[in-house]
Amino acid sequence: xxxxxxxxxxxxxxxxxxxxxxxxxxxxxxxxxxxxxxxxxxxxxxxxxxxxxxxxxxxxxxxxxxxxxxxxxxxxxxxxxxxxxxxxxxxxxxxxxxxxxxxxxxxxxxxxxxxxxxxxxxxxxxxxxxxxxxxxxxxxxxxxxxxxxxxxxxxxxxxxxxxxxxxxxxxxxxxxxxxxxxxxxxxxxxxxxxxxxxxxxxxxxxxxxxxxxxxxxxxxxxxxxxxxxxxxxxxxxxxxxxxxxxxxxxxxxxxxxxxxxxxxxxxxxxxxxxxxxxxxxxxxxxxxxxxxxxxxxxxxxxxxxxxxxxxxxxxxxxxxxxxxxxxxxxxxxxxxxxxxxxxxxxxxxxxxxxxxxxxxxxxxxxxxxxxxxxxxxxxxxx
Numbered sequence: 001x002x003x004x005x006x007x008x009x010x011x012x013x014x015x016x017x018x019x020x021x022x023x024x025x026x027x028x029x030x031x032x033x034x035x036x037x038x039x040x041x042x043x044x045x046x047x048x049x050x051x052x053x054x055x056x057x058x059x060x061x062x063x064x065x066x067x068x069x070x071x072x073x074x075x076x077x078x079x080x081x082x083x084x085x086x087x088x089x090x091x092x093x094x095x096x097x098x099x100x101x102x103x104x105x106x107x108x109x110x111x112x113x114x115x116x117x118x119x120x121x122x123x124x125x126x127x128x129x130x131x132x133x134x135x136x137x138x139x140x141x142x143x144x145x146x147x148x149x150x151x152x153x154x155x156x157x158x159x160x161x162x163x164x165x166x167x168x169x170x171x172x173x174x175x176x177x178x179x180x181x182x183x184x185x186x187x188x189x190x191x192x193x194x195x196x197x198x199x200x201x202x203x204x205x206x207x208x209x210x211x212x213x214x215x216x217x218x219x220x221x222x223x224x225x226x227x228x229x230x231x232x233x234x235x236x237x238x239x240x241x242x243x244x245x246x247x248x249x250x251x252x253x254x255x256x257x258x259x260x261x262x263x264x265x266x267x268x269x270x271x272x273x274x275x276x277x278x279x280x281x282x283x284x285x286x287x288x289x290x291x292x293x294x295x296x297x298x299x300x301x302x303x304x305x306x307x308x309x310x311x312x313x314x315x316x317x318x319x320x321x322x323x324x325x326x327x328x329x330x331x332x333x334x335x336x337x338x339x340x341x342x343x344x345x346x347x348x349x350x351x352x353x354x355x356x357x358x359x360x361x362x363x364x365x366x367x368x369x370x371x372x373x374x375x376x377x378x379x380x381x382x
Contacts (some may be wrong), residue, residue, distance in 0.1 A: 027204060027227040033169035035141065035151035038235040042105070042172055045200030052194070053104035055090040056122035057111030059192050066110045068188050069156070073371040075192035091122045092131050096139050099150065106197075108151045108190070111158035113177065137166035144170045149232075152203045154193070158185045161226055168228035176226050182238070185221045189214050204229065210373075232289065272275040318374045329368035333374040340363045349375030 006196050044050065054073065074084050087098050099107060112120040118130035135260055143150065152173045164176025171200040175193075192213040198205035207227045215222030330341050341347070351373045358371040 027229060029167065030168045030228050030230050031139065032230040033144070033235060034295045035144055036170045036230070036232070037147060038163045039232045040147045040152040040234050041232055042203070044197050044202065045063070047081050047105065049083055050081060050105040051085060051102060052077065052108060053085050053087060053098065053102055053109045054110065055095075055098070057109065057119065064110055064112065064157075065187065068183075069110055071189045072187050072191035073194050077198045077321050078190055080198040082198065086266075088146075089122070091124060092129060092135075093124050095131070098140060099139075099143055100146060100148060103148050104150060107150055108154045109160075110190075111157050113155070113160040113163070114163055115159040119155070119160065119163060133163045133166035135172075136163050140167050140170040145363065154190070156190060157181070164226065164228050168230050171230070173207070173227060173229045173233055174284050175207060176228065177224050178226050179224055179226050181221075185224065189225060192197075273341050298302060324370050327367055328370045328372065329365050330372040330374050330377060331357070331361055332374055332377045339371075339377070340365055342366075345373050346378045346380060347374035348378060351375070 048257065052073065053069055056064075056070075058064060058066065070086060077084060086105070087104060091097070109119065114120055114130055116133075117134070118132040120128065120130055123129040140150065150171050151171065152175075153164070153167055153171050154175045156175075158177055158180045160174075161178050162175040162328045164174040168174045181189075187212045193206050193210035197203070201209065204227065207225070211222045211225050214224070252354050288343065330345075330347055331338050353371050353373045357367075357373065361371045362368045
């Protein structure tokens with residue numbers, strides 16, 4: 001059971017003294033918990049839709065001036081990449097559930113503190129209770145186990161230093177108080193802190209700016225607030241095997257792309273599939289024999305007599321001359337392909353071949369002693 005002192009955010013047991021102001025040390029670093037969430041340092045200047053959760057705990061007859069504080073915070077962050085969410089009349093059972101569901105970046109507690117007894121609030125039945133430093137530490141430890149990284153916590157209540165120390169191993173920055181804090185000072189600190197955050201300053205820089213602003217209101221009030229921080233550990237880099245696997249995939253993709261590009265460059269140049277209008281009809285079928293001399297070459301040991309009659313262009317067949325090294329290549333214009341012809345094949349409707357066309361067929365098939373362009377190649381000359 002506690003009673004609150006009007007004008008302050010302190011809940012004290014009956015018979016306790018009001019305490020005295022103590023000169024706080026500068027921001028203090030605490031050891032980061034091993035099971036804290038592995039994250040990079042938070043930069044409010046790069047925050048997009050960062051969430052501020054405003055928790056109000058008015059447990060007794062001396063409520064804090066939460067409405068003024070809420071309005072001051074909303075005015076500071078309005079339209080500046082932040083989302084404000086209020087949890088009114090928060091109860092001990094609501095703390096973990098609310099933070100787990102909403103995953104806020106900043107948790108702001110507005111209420112009464114009772115020193116070592118903890119933060120004052122209500123239980124599920126609506127009766128006054130407190131939540132101790134140890135209980136708060138366990139709540140934030142459980143949040144870390146769920147992968148939820150709260151980046152800053154403000155305990156804007158009297159004598160909340162012990163609770164701030166318990167939370168700090170799991171949170172980047174925690175603000176607590178070393179002594180009594182009045183409503184006006186608490187509101188001034190909150191407004192100044194969130195104004196600096198919205199301007200893009202770090203949490204530590206915003207804390208110093210807000211504490212200095214409080215000192216301008218009432219002498220000595222800048223010594224009330226304390227900051228505890230623990231440096232976040234960045235997540236481990238991806239295992240090297242993942243990098244090698246990704247490299248392998250990229251190499252395979254490049255290899256396939258290179259294969260297609262090479263095929264497009266080295267493919268046959270487009271040759272006309274249609275010769276002169278009368279070329280195919282006028283040319284007789286030509287028997288193709290790898291051992292035969294090229295059709296455009298004269299036999300080496302025979303010459304036609306000057307008065308010899310010209311052979312019938314349809315019925316006559318060229319004499320076969322054995323040439324073991326001959327390799328006759330042809331392009332079948334009907335089938336649209338190049339091939340090395342066999343002895344029983346027959347070239348139907350041969351047309352003249354240009355040097356470029358010969359080179360294209362040779363590039364496709366390799367060594368060729370003769371290159372023919374045929375309107376069609378049949379399996380037999382019969």
